[in-house]
Amino acid sequence: MGFAFDxxxxxxxxxEGRYRGxxxxxxxxxxxxxxxxxxxxxxxxxxxxLPHPDPFAVSAHFLARADPGPVxxxxxxxxxxxxxxxxxxxxxxxxxxxVHLTATFGDLGALRGPTVVTGALPAIPPPEACVPAVGxxxxxxxxxxxxxxxxxxAAWVTGRPSGVAEVAGWIRFADGRPADAASLPLFAxxxxxxxxxxxxxxxxxxxxxxxVHVRGRxxxxxxxxxxxxxxxxxxxxxxxxxIWDAGExxxxxxxxxxxxxx
Amino acid sequence: MGFAFDxxxxxxxxxEGRYRGxxxxxxxxxxxxxxxxxxxxxxxxxxxxLPHPDPFAVSAHFLARADPGPVxxxxxxxxxxxxxxxxxxxxxxxxxxxVHLTATFGDLGALRGPTVVTGALPAIPPPEACVPAVGxxxxxxxxxxxxxxxxxxAAWVTGRPSGVAEVAGWIRFADGRPADAASLPLFAxxxxxxxxxxxxxxxxxxxxxxxVHVRGRxxxxxxxxxxxxxxxxxxxxxxxxxIWDAGExxxxxxxxxxxxxx
Numbered sequence: 274m275g276f277a278f279d280x281x282x283x284x285x286x287x288x289e290g291r292y293r294g295x296x297x298x299x300x301x302x303x304x305x306x307x308x309x310x311x312x313x314x315x316x317x318x319x320x321x322x323l324p325h326p327d328p329f330a331v332s333a334h335f336l337a338r339a340d341p342g343p344v345x346x347x348x349x350x351x352x353x354x355x356x357x358x359x360x361x362x363x364x365x366x367x368x369x370x371x372v373h374l375t376a377t378f379g380d381l382g383a384l385r386g387p388t389v390v391t392g393a394l395p396a397i398p399p400p401e402a403c404v405p406a407v408g409x410x411x412x413x414x415x416x417x418x419x420x421x422x423x424x425x426x427a428a429w430v431t432g433r434p435s436g437v438a439e440v441a442g443w444i445r446f447a448d449g450r451p452a453d454a455a456s457l458p459l460f461a462x463x464x465x466x467x468x469x470x471x472x473x474x475x476x477x478x479x480x481x482x483x484x485v486h487v488r489g490r491x492x493x494x495x496x497x498x499x500x501x502x503x504x505x506x507x508x509x510x511x512x513x514x515x516i517w518d519a520g521e522x523x524x525x526x527x528x529x530x531x532x533x534x535x
Numbered sequence: 536m537g538f539a540f541d542x543x544x545x546x547x548x549x550x551e552g553r554y555r556g557x558x559x560x561x562x563x564x565x566x567x568x569x570x571x572x573x574x575x576x577x578x579x580x581x582x583x584x585l586p587h588p589d590p591f592a593v594s595a596h597f598l599a600r601a602d603p604g605p606v607x608x609x610x611x612x613x614x615x616x617x618x619x620x621x622x623x624x625x626x627x628x629x630x631x632x633x634v635h636l637t638a639t640f641g642d643l644g645a646l647r648g649p650t651v652v653t654g655a656l657p658a659i660p661p662p663e664a665c666v667p668a669v670g671x672x673x674x675x676x677x678x679x680x681x682x683x684x685x686x687x688x689a690a691w692v693t694g695r696p697s698g699v700a701e702v703a704g705w706i707r708f709a710d711g712r713p714a715d716a717a718s719l720p721l722f723a724x725x726x727x728x729x730x731x732x733x734x735x736x737x738x739x740x741x742x743x744x745x746x747v748h749v750r751g752r753x754x755x756x757x758x759x760x761x762x763x764x765x766x767x768x769x770x771x772x773x774x775x776x777x778i779w780d781a782g783e784x785x786x787x788x789x790x791x792x793x794x795x796x797x
Contacts, residue, residue, distance in 0.1 A: 508648015
């Protein structure tokens with residue numbers, strides 16, 4: 274322990290199927306807690322209730338903004354099978370549900386079956402050729418990471434969106450915590466929104482729903498990530514993510530539905 | 536009414552947040568009820584409890600095979616907001632949860648916001664140049680549809696998988712029921728598995744998790760669909776789907792995690 278992510282996702286058991294934690298202010302972007310962080314908090318509780326070690330498929334629906342402070346996390350084991358188990362977790366503050374998540378856990382160390390990969394490793398310049406993303410006091414979330422954006426991805430920073438709804442680059446924890454299966458849902462929601470490269474002056478891009486498929490345990494080192502949007506329709510978009518580890522293996526796929534507020 | 540899909544997804548209210556329906560044997564593939572059909576049954580109940588008309592984001596986790604016969608569908612409204620509402624539904628038979636789904640509903644007729652589409656319409660030969668998929672008595676599900684596969688997609692039918700984990704073609708209800716937002720989650724799971732084109736003798740490809748994002752109400756006519764797999768890793772794969780309507784608008788994106796049993 275001692276790493277910020279583990280401290281910020283610690284939950285204590287307060288009864289059968291009931292956990293309590295703290296929404297840390299250190300993982301906020303403006304007034305909103307990061308969605309991937311909230312999912313990680315819920316998974317920390319759910320993972321204690323399920324018999325398998327790794328999240329395989331995580332579905333989160335975001336209902337209301339969460340505020341820094343205490344949070345109740347009721348969990349329910351829906352099914353505990355031999356190879357997979359499924360449960361739900363909810364983040365509640367003042368009796369209001371903020372996030373509802375369902376996850377199926379399994380054992381990534383016990384995968385037995387064929388492998389056929391045709392998806393190509395995203396071509397991204399090395400970290401030293403990318404642009405470091407800098408956090409601010411108002412948005413401490415970014416300070417939790419060493420995040421490097423490709424120059425094209427970072428175009429919006431200087432007020433000139435690239436026009437291409439894509440954000441790519443490298444990420445790792447700023448405090449040296451190694452990435453693992455449990456933290457991949459966080460990394461899946463840690464890059465700036467793709468919509469920042471479509472329009473100037475995009476405000477909050479609230480996530481409606483986030484799905485993460487964890488496909489492997491990451492090797493130590495940088496995570497290579499790419500997020501793309503192909504369909505912005507009537508203000509709603511999908512953001513499709515790929516996370517690859519330093520061994521050039523795909524370790525997670527993500528997709529979220531979000532709303533663009535211009 | 537009078538259409539098979541509506542009859543097979545009819546639920547009756549049997550108390551506060553409790554519905555009951557019938558898992559129809561007409562939507563089975565071998566001994567398994569189709570996952571998209573089961574999701575539609577759950578959504579039919581949930582839709583009656585939520586104030587908005589259309590499913591926007593649907594997340595379903597599949598826990599156990601469902602059998603033809605009575606099914607209890609407890610639903611819970613987790614949040615009813617102004618523009619969106621979220622709830623859960625569970626399909627239970629003999630006290631065992633078979634499917635757990637969470638869905639966020641909204642109003643596809645009230646979308647206000649920018650549209651930027653860069654995803655390309657899938658190039659697919661016209662229906663009359665495609666191969667009709669034929670159902671069987673043992674697998675009546677296919678008989679519910681007029682389903683045409685591209686010649687390459689249908690390669691596995693003759694025992695020569697194409698080697699490309701892709702299935703594409705056209706689909707509509709066999710009985711003339713128009714497609715609508717409520718039926719898109721069904722269509723998202725109605726094509727043969729992509730894995731049939733990877734290996735000979737693939738057995739059941741059970742879905743672990745299915746997410747459907749409904750992005751528009753389909754125009755009348757054929758739906759143009761493409762499903763692709765890029766990452767089969769240790770026996771688990773994603774299947775990414777696009778559904779376009781006859782007006783050449785994207786109306787749904789889907790992704791499922793499934794397991795390949797060789």
